[in-house]
Amino acid sequence: MKRLPITPLVAAVPLAVVAVFVVGAQWLAPDATTQDIYTGVTPPGTDGHLFGTDQLGRDIWQLSIAGAGSAVIGPIVIAIGSMMLGLLLGTLAGYIGGGLDLVLSKYADLLLALPTTLIALVVAGLVDGGYWVTVLVLLVLFSPTDIRIARGAVMAQATRPYIESARVLQLSRTRIMFRHILPNVLPIALATMLLNVAFALVAMSALSFLGFGVGPGTPDWGRQLSDGRDLIGQNWGAVVVPGLLIIITAAAINLMGDWLQERFEQRGAQR
Amino acid sequence: MNALELVDLRVTGPGGPIVSRMDLTVAPGETVALVGESGSGKSMTAKALTGLLPRGVTATGAMRLGDTEVRLDDGPSALVGLRGRRISLLLQNPFTSLSPVHRCGQQIAAALPGGGRGDTAEVLRRLAEVDLPARVARQYPFELSGGMRQRVALAASLAADPLVLIGDEPTTALDVTTQREVLNLLARIQQERSMAVLLITHDLGVARERADRILVMYAGRLMESGPGADVFSSPLHPYTSGLRDSEPPLAVRLERLPAIVGSVPRAWEIPDGCVFAPRCSRADHACTVNTPVLEGGQRRVACWKPLAAGEHAQPTAVAFTETARRDDDLVVVSNLTKRFGPDSPPALDDVHITVAAGEAVGIVGESGSGKTTLARCLIGLERADSGTITWADGETGARRAQIVFQDPTSALNPAMTIEAALAEALRAGGLDRSEVPALLDLVGLPVAYARRRPNALSGGEQQRVAIARALAPRPRLLICDEPVSSLDVSVQAQILNLMNELLDELGIALLFITHDLAVVRQVVRRVYVMHHGRVVESGVMDELISAPQHDYTRQLFASVPGR
Structure with missing residues (x-):
């Protein structure tokens, strides 16, 4: 009898809810950006506004649903992009080795030495910000971890007999790297990617909070946090709702990533 | 009195039964070999007897170590205080069973009765017992050869003077010449201490050469048992006979080795009836329905259609006509x-x-x-x-x-x-x-x-x-x-x-x-x-x-x- 995996089930529930938010925002939150300055700030439980409204009279709950998209899509792009960059460069560094490995490893070390959020702030400030600029900068800054993980995993595979058999068959290096090694490294890279989504979510929210990232008026959890700070006395919901959403989503993704990583490691150990 | 008595051991894992209905006795000074292929459950037996089963695997049954009764149903805690002192385990790979960051002397000292702290003379005496020089006490395992490491592991597992030593493939990782030395050493110490040894091995040659009695295990069940001299020379169970014949002889080249068809079933593939029936040439319908139990006196066999004496002649050695090499x-x-x-x-x-x-x-x-x-x-x-x-x-x-x-x-x-x-x-x-x-x-x-x-x-x-x-x-x-x-x-x-x-x-x-x-x-x-x-x-x-x-x-x- 196989034990039911509790962790991924627990993590799947909030992730499913967030996914529904992202996809269904326009139906679930049609009035997210509707302003009503006569109403202004109202506390949670106000008629028709479960978590109250902000100073522009926008419904906090609807705003939070609408904000799920920018909170989640950017981090997913960052994580997938940095995984692909990491797999490509990590495989080259790990399998070809030599000077190329040295250059790529030093490049990764350099990026790792930089304070991520600070660099993102500077670049976003220099090129006049914007959501996708922030995404691109974070993508590059996230990639060194993926490069290192992929490189290590590739090096572990490269000495295995099945790779030596492929070499004896005189297969090309490209074929060995991408047809033989890559599929066996992919599970580890995917687990890392999930963890990166969580880190990127927090990083993106932090940048939005500081005023970088999404433009004014766009629904976004980080921005809601920053806007809601001043309202905390009048409507605690303006801070607590987006704050909790960030925490729960990041934690759920983290749990899922950890669980996957453990599973892959166990499978690796059995081989 | 027997040093080890085991009644109705059953080991169950997440995939199903691993060991079923196993009885076993080992007398002081006696060597009993438990022989089997991978997946036979022989290592799990050793782990069950020493309370070292992995998580998710449980054992039931009763064990007696000298005059101490142990109920294996009580879990690993039942063996605390007995492991090492009454029953000890020597593992296959001395490189992983010894700690890499401690000197060999410390590892032996730690296993001595009462922690043995600072008792250098005793450590040196133990090293001498396994034919190692005193300098080994100050060395780390990685500085030693495989054979020397296994001697250190042996000294550590004997430190608390156990009644019973279980050797789980103790020489499998060693070269044949080193294997012989370690087995000779083990036999000498066993005799001196009149210790019971349960030798777990896949190597029929080692079992034949070293064991007083041999138990043959397959897919978690005992198939046959008997005196070491007889089990492989006149096997009663078709599996024992097949296993013996599968082993390539050194003296002659056979045109074809008599092989057993198929492979050992995995835990979830174990069939009803006799577990060996699907691979047995003698099996009929009854064999696939009813499970045979181990029966007999000195020679015991779990088979519905055991071989009779004379039915198990050595396979005829075909002198192989070997083509001479070509010139090019x-x-x-x-x-x-x-x-x-x-x-x-x-x-x-x-x-x-x-x-x-x-x-x-x-x-x-x-x-x-x-x-x-x-x-x-x-x-x-x-x-x-x-x-x-x-x-x-x-x-x-x-x-x-x-x-x-x-x-x-x-x-x-x-x-x-x-x-x-x-x-x-x-x-x-x-x-x-x-x-x-x-x-x-x-x-x-x-x-x-x-x-x-x-x-x-x-x-x-x-x-x-x-x-x-x-x-x-x-x-x-x-x-x-x-x-x-x-x-x-x-x-x-x-x-x-x-x-x-x-x-x-x-x-x-x-x-x-x-x-x-x-x-x-x-x-x-x-x-x-x-x-x-x-x-x-x-x-x-x-x-x-x-x-x-x-x-x-x-x-x-x-x-x-x-x-």
Whole structure:
């Protein structure tokens, strides 16, 4: 009898809810950006506004649903992009080795030495910000971890007999790297990617909070946090709702990533 | 009074029963061998008796150690205070069973009764007992050879003077010459202390040579038990007989080894009725319905249709007509030398060998002899420091030579289907993927296996795929580096038969590298014996066996257990 995996089930529930938010925002939150300055700030439980409204009279709950998209899509792009960059460069560094490995490893070390959020702030400030600029900068800054993980995993595979058999068959290096090694490294890279989504979510929210990232008026959890700070006395919901959403989503993704990583490691150990 | 008495041991894991209804006694001074292939449950038995079962695996049953009763149902806590003092365990790999960060002396001291702190004299006495010099106390395990490490592990497991020592494949990781020394040492200490030894092994030779009584285990059940001298010479159970016959003899070359069909069932595949019935040539319908129990007096057997005396004559040894080698050399290796570091001894030291076209040649040696390095140089995975490798004909690339490794599981890409792996190898030889079915047929696998991935295959089947892949580009030379060492005895015979068939059918040359003289005996006519990177002797196998010239060769033959 196989034990039911509790962790991924627990993590799947909030992730499913967030996914529904992202996809269904326009139906679930049609009035997210509707302003009503006569109403202004109202506390949670106000008629028709479960978590109250902000100073522009926008419904906090609807705003939070609408904000799920920018909170989640950017981090997913960052994580997938940095995984692909990491797999490509990590495989080259790990399998070809030599000077190329040295250059790529030093490049990764350099990026790792930089304070991520600070660099993102500077670049976003220099090129006049914007959501996708922030995404691109974070993508590059996230990639060194993926490069290192992929490189290590590739090096572990490269000495295995099945790779030596492929070499004896005189297969090309490209074929060995991408047809033989890559599929066996992919599970580890995917687990890392999930963890990166969580880190990127927090990083993106932090940048939005500081005023970088999404433009004014766009629904976004980080921005809601920053806007809601001043309202905390009048409507605690303006801070607590987006704050909790960030925490729960990041934690759920983290749990899922950890669980996957453990599973892959166990499978690796059995081989 | 018996030192160890075990009644109705059952071990259950997440996949189902691992050991069923096992009774066992070992008297003081007695050696009982528990023999079985992988998946027989023999190691789990050892773990259950020492309270070291992995999580998710539970044991039930009653055990008596001298005058102490232990209920195994109470879990591992029942053995606290007894483990080490009453019953101790010596494991296969001394490199992982010893702590790498503690000196050997500390590890023995920690196991002494009462923690033994600072009792240097006692530690030295214990080291002397296992024939180790005093300096070992200050050394770390990595500074010692495999045989010395296993002696330290033995001293540590004996430190608290147990009544019963369980040796779980204690010499399997060692070379034959070292194995003999460690087993002799163990026998001497056992006699001095009149200690009970439960020897768990897959090696029939070791069991035959060392055990007073032998228990044969298969798929979690005892099949047969009896005095060490009788079990393999006159087996009652068809499995015991099959296992015995599968083992290649050293004295003769058989045209075909009698192999047991199929492979050992995994935990979730264990059938109803007699567990061996699906592989048994004597089984009928009743065998698949009713489970036999171990019955009898001194000789006991769990079988509905046991063999009668005289039914188990040794297989007739067919003196094999061996074709003499052809004159045209396929590859000539001269003066090959290779060092892995400036300070390390040479892995290859001025090696000369030749392989003729279509000839099967063996290379025999223990670990560190350089035999694998030689293979890797030949195949191009390693570059020699000096010397030449001359290939006689114009064949290059994948069609010149291919290799089969020891561990078939890691030799196949887990992410690739069998078909994709074979198609790729065919393409490397300029051939078309339409030959995949023919290739599978050649190595005796059903064509339907093409769509499977390696983890859906048993070890023997995986090795067949690895052989098919190596043959796919139609190489002139096939190099096999310990191709059957990680396989069960019953499967090993199948693979050796397959290799002989392939050699006849394809007419390719074979370089067979192994530590096992009896195995190489069944495949090749001529061998090179390697020792410390040098070829110390070469010649026709028959002559080498009857009149070995070099001291080392003599020692090697003398160390083969149980013959």
